[in-house]
Structures are given as C-alpha cells and as structure tokens.
Amino acid sequence: MTRTLSDNGAWKGHLAMLFANMVWGIMAPISKTILLTGLVSPVALSAIRIAGGALVFFIMDMILPSSIVKKEKIMRGDYMTLFLASILMIACNQGLYIMGVGLTSPIDATVMCTITPIFTMILAAILIGMPITWMKAAGVAVGLGGALMLVLSDSDSSHGSTNPVLGDILCLAAQFCAALYYVIFKDIISRYSPWTMMKWMFWFSAVTYVPCCLPWLMEVDYTSLPPFVWWSMAYIIIFASFIAYLLIPYSQRLLKPTVVSMYTYFQPVFSALLATAIGIAAFGLTKITATALIFIGVAFVTRSTTDKPQPAKQ
Secondary structure, three states: OOOOHHHHOHHHHHHHHHHHHHHHHHHHHHHHHHHHOOOOOHHHHHHHHHHHHHHHHHHHHHHOOOOOOOOOOOOOOHHHHHHHHHHHHHHHHHHHHHHHHHHOOHHHHHHHHOOHHHHHHHHHHHHOOOOOOHHHHHHHHHHHHHHHHHHHHOOOOHHHOOOHHHHHHHHHHHHHHHHHHHHHOHHHHHHOOHHHHHHHHHHHHHHHHHHHOHHHHHHOOHHHOOHHHHHHHHHHHHHHHHHHHHHHHHHHOOOOHHHHHHHHHHHHHHHHHHHHHOOOOOOOHHHHHHHHHHHHHHHHHHHOOOOOOOOOOO
C-alpha cells in the first residue's frame, strides 16, 4: 500500500521547508531596510547576526533538556574541523551575503541563493570526482548564464543599490562558500546532529568573526536605533539564524534531497513580494528572464543528482 504524506510525515517536512525559505526570502528586504537607514553598516549587521545567533544557541543549549537537544561529545580531532567549517559557512557565507545585500537589491540577493546547487555540483566534480552528465552540464551553462545576465543588468543605483554589480558578486561568493562547505565537510556533517553542528559553528564564529568587526560595531549608536530596527534585527537573529537553520536538517529527514533543494526557489518570490511592496526593489523583465534561466539551470542539476548537499542557508 502506498504511504500518504500524512502516513510518513512528509507534509511536516514540506511545511518546514516552506517556512524556512519564506524566512530567508523575507530576511533580504528586512536587512536592506536596516542598512538603508545608515545607522548600521553591513559589517556590523553581519556581526550582530552571528553574535546573536551564538547567544540564542547558548541559552537554548543551557535550558533545553537532552530529550530535546542532543548532548553529543565532540571528538578531539573534530574541533579544528568544526572551527574551519564555521569560518566558511557562518563567517564567510553570512558575512558576504549581508554585505552583498547592502550593495544590491534584496531580490537579486535571494536569486543568487538559488545557484548554490550548481556551485556544489561543480566543486563536487573537481574535488571528489562526482560525474557530470550532459543534463548537469546544460544546467550549469543555463544557470550561470542567468546569473551573468542578472549581474550585468544591474548597472543603476536605484532602490538603494549603491553598487549592484559588486553586491551580486558578493552574494555569489557567499553561495560559493556554502557550496564549498557542503563538499569539503560532508563527512562531519553526517557525523553529528544538526543541533551540535550549528551550535559549535555559531560559537566558533562568534569568537573569531565578531572581534574583527568591533570597529564597525562601536560606530553604531544603539541608543538612537528606532524600534523597527531592533525588531528587524531580532527577526534576523531568532528566525533567520536560529529557527530556519534547524528546520532544514529536520526536513532533510522527511524529504528527498532534490525536493529540499527545489524549495530554494521560493526565496526570491517572497523577497520580491515584500521588497516591491515596500518600494525598495523592482522586478523588471530582465530580472524575470535571468531568474527563470537560473531556475531552469538548477532544476537540470537537481533532477540529474540523486544525493547531493543541500542549498545554502542564509
């Protein structure tokens, strides 16, 4: 007898993926509204996000029982691996992404997130010898063509995009870091629970990345920040840096990897709806065409892959 979604709980995975990608899609325009005030720099905002996420993980780890969060012992040799993973996936990925959002439109930033599976496939082929089929190659060509069109089309500075070309490149670099993390650290990702991985990676990033950002953090006049900035930063820390990061591994246990990957496509949709509604971005024909090419390219790559790392978390 065929099992339904209600039988195997897959519907919970779909809801988790939809919510997580909605959170990340909305995060881009929310981050942009913070940066447009000029009260918080991109570097400071990225440091606040990482420090806040590490603090939430620390508090939850202290108060939640082991029946909810698994208390795993880290092997001595894995501490350095987790440290390096945190630099790549938390510090570099999140730092570059926030800086990119500060220079480009939030819609472009979320569109760039969808290209992570393509980067992952290319790096997996180079570093671990994963075979590339004609469908994968076609997907790479189409997807990268769409990304190139999106970058080259951003020649104006409207809607707060002060340097959209550089911003798009930084967002692409963030996704490249995430893809490299998925390929290089595949073994340790499968060795520990999602809670253990995220907890230690945020902690390591907090003590390495945040101190480097002290000059920018000290420039912020926290007493003058309006309430909406505080609420926006709370959203980024609690929802986009804590809850969403835990929903993805949860959904991975209920859904196929390709299904999880495809939900990344929802990020630009939610971002475009909110950004257009509040007037900080526009979604013209060129962007629609470029986005469609990226979606088609990623679809080719994911449909021809049976077991690959997941899309980037933002």
